[in-house]
Amino acid sequence: MWWFKIRIMKVITFLLSCLVCGSAGKPQFPEEEKDPAFWNTWAQRTLRNALTLQEHNRNIAKNVILFLGDGMGVATVTAARILKGQLNGQYGEEFQLEMDKFPYVSLSKTYNTNAQVSDSAGTATAYLCGVKANEGTVGVNAAAVRSQCNTTRGNEVTSILKWAKDAGKSVGIVTTTRVNHATPSAAYAHCVDRDWYSDGEMPIEALQDGCKDIARQLMENIPDINVIMGGGRKYMVPKNMSDVEYPGDKKHNGTRKDGRNLIQEWTERMKDKKGYYVWNKKELLSLNPNNADYLLGLFEPGDLTYELERDTSTDPSLTDMVDVALKILRKNPEGFFLLVEGGRIDHGHHEGKAKQALHEAVEMDRAITRAGLLTSQHETLTVVTADHSHVFNFGGYTLRGNSIFGLAPMVSDVDQKPFTSILYGNGPGFKLINGSRVNVSMVDYEQNDYQAQAAVPLRMETHGGEDVAVFAKGPMAHLLHGVFEQNYIPHVMAYAACIGQNKDHCRSGNSATSVSVAPPSLALLITATWLLC
Numbered sequence: 001m002w003w004f005k006i007r008i009m010k011v012i013t014f015l016l017s018c019l020v021c022g023s024a025g026k027p028q029f030p031e032e033e034k035d036p037a038f039w040n041t042w043a044q045r046t047l048r049n050a051l052t053l054q055e056h057n058r059n060i061a062k063n064v065i066l067f068l069g070d071g072m073g074v075a076t077v078t079a080a081r082i083l084k085g086q087l088n089g090q091y092g093e094e095f096q097l098e099m100d101k102f103p104y105v106s107l108s109k110t111y112n113t114n115a116q117v118s119d120s121a122g123t124a125t126a127y128l129c130g131v132k133a134n135e136g137t138v139g140v141n142a143a144a145v146r147s148q149c150n151t152t153r154g155n156e157v158t159s160i161l162k163w164a165k166d167a168g169k170s171v172g173i174v175t176t177t178r179v180n181h182a183t184p185s186a187a188y189a190h191c192v193d194r195d196w197y198s199d200g201e202m203p204i205e206a207l208q209d210g211c212k213d214i215a216r217q218l219m220e221n222i223p224d225i226n227v228i229m230g231g232g233r234k235y236m237v238p239k240n241m242s243d244v245e246y247p248g249d250k251k252h253n254g255t256r257k258d259g260r261n262l263i264q265e266w267t268e269r270m271k272d273k274k275g276y277y278v279w280n281k282k283e284l285l286s287l288n289p290n291n292a293d294y295l296l297g298l299f300e301p302g303d304l305t306y307e308l309e310r311d312t313s314t315d316p317s318l319t320d321m322v323d324v325a326l327k328i329l330r331k332n333p334e335g336f337f338l339l340v341e342g343g344r345i346d347h348g349h350h351e352g353k354a355k356q357a358l359h360e361a362v363e364m365d366r367a368i369t370r371a372g373l374l375t376s377q378h379e380t381l382t383v384v385t386a387d388h389s390h391v392f393n394f395g396g397y398t399l400r401g402n403s404i405f406g407l408a409p410m411v412s413d414v415d416q417k418p419f420t421s422i423l424y425g426n427g428p429g430f431k432l433i434n435g436s437r438v439n440v441s442m443v444d445y446e447q448n449d450y451q452a453q454a455a456v457p458l459r460m461e462t463h464g465g466e467d468v469a470v471f472a473k474g475p476m477a478h479l480l481h482g483v484f485e486q487n488y489i490p491h492v493m494a495y496a497a498c499i500g501q502n503k504d505h506c507r508s509g510n511s512a513t514s515v516s517v518a519p520p521s522l523a524l525l526i527t528a529t530w531l532l533c
Helices: 001-019 038-054 074-087 121-127 160-166 206-209 214-220 262-270 283-285 318-329 344-350 354-374 488-497 524-533
Strands: 063-069 105-111 170-178 227-231 275-278 294-297 335-344 380-386 391-395 406-413 419-420 422-427 454-457 466-473 483-485
Touching: 063 121, 063 160, 063 354, 063 488, 074 354, 121 160, 121 488, 160 335, 160 488, 170 318, 170 344, 206 227, 214 262, 227 318, 227 335, 262 275, 262 294, 283 318, 283 406, 294 318, 318 335, 318 354, 335 354, 344 354, 354 380, 380 488, 419 422
Parallel strands: 063 335, 063 380, 105 483, 170 227, 170 335, 227 294, 275 294, 422 454
Antiparallel strands: 105 466, 380 466, 391 422, 406 419
16 A cells, blocks of 8 residues: 555665664764864854954945745744755754844734734735734725725825835845735735735725725836736736636636736836846846846746746746846945745645745745845845744654654654644644544655644644744844834834935945934823833
8 A cells, every 4th residue: 555655665764864873763963062162162153253243234224135934933944944954964953044144133023903913914014114004904004994995095104115216226026926915015005905916806896996906006106116026927917818828727817807918018118118027937047137127027827836846947936036136126326125025935834834835935045145145244234034923833852853844753642643743733734534633654744745733623724923033134233133013124124224214314425333313202202101001
């Protein structure tokens, strides 16, 4: 039987792994790790590096890059670190992600104004627009009510992308989801429902009340966004129009009821502005960034495929997209702002597919590495964070070097069955056979789409409510410290770049060593006093 063959292969793999183990089955690690001098030397080196941080980088940030790992909670960061290390032939636990190397790490509180456990829309409004908002809404304040079109007008808030554009910087959005998904849409749209991707998804009442779909707002609200890359082709073209990549598949057809072809409109508008539209990897990588000032890249009708499933001959990776985006944006002598979203980390977790989620996180870390090679820490503030977490974790007293997707070295002392280290608090991985938990040793738990076991049955796993990490390097990165509200993040980025309302401390030149902070207003003092009471 197939499950018996899989079981035999796992036993063989275990026995082979024990060739590097002692008689007790424990890993035999490098001899130097047994010497206290190894750990003392490593700690002292870390200490010396920490002491250098006493000299804060107070330069004005010519450039700002925000990497957003959607759903990338701390447990996901740790598991992705181990995975990336194991992919590099190491045990994994001792490995460093690129984001781990950032000198400043803090925590962000992710709740929405009306939700203890947040969603990606309200959080995006916080870390891009600087104000907390209701779940399900983008680019509007908390007075706007989800799905109620008439609460939009007068409650719009602008994002750091617009502040940067207004200051003369080039701006870009790169995502592995649809370009009109929750995270990117908060950068340019004002919408009381994150699901209004095109007018085809909107209720008639909202259209009659004058609300615009998100795809249309992408083209109209800030018409000169320099770089837009991700998925979402079907929301940009007329209903039933065949997709260029999947001409025979109706589920990928266009969704717009207004008959507009927004891709064609963008191409026409940009034909005299060095603007290019691409829809596959070959077109993207054949583009000369020196000859392009604007780029629209839409690589799928909906979200991009998972990294593990990506056709490397036709679909660009997140690193590919970031590489081209930065080469276009950095030409502007005034600098740039770039939003990069590893959006499908979130989707992998929702589906209970930890392997998909963690490989998405590893790919985002590769993109962070690439960005670091193309920019200077002296003049570029780079921030890496998440919008929220997930009810994902791993445990079970696994031995060092254990596959992050592997079994715990013990069985349950209740049902005497094995379990994988990775588990979810809820989600589609909850399964019973004859009223008892599935024996995971009888399935291929390292398969790409394996759904890890969950405690509570749900069709889709949920977000988690704990704080998320914020990693920062570059000018003014030290201002991201401690534990703070999520909406603080864009205020720091704007302060560092001298854009938006944060200009009082700026002066001519490329540094802001003389920083003056305006005294708080009476209203702010009253509010602070009320919060403390």
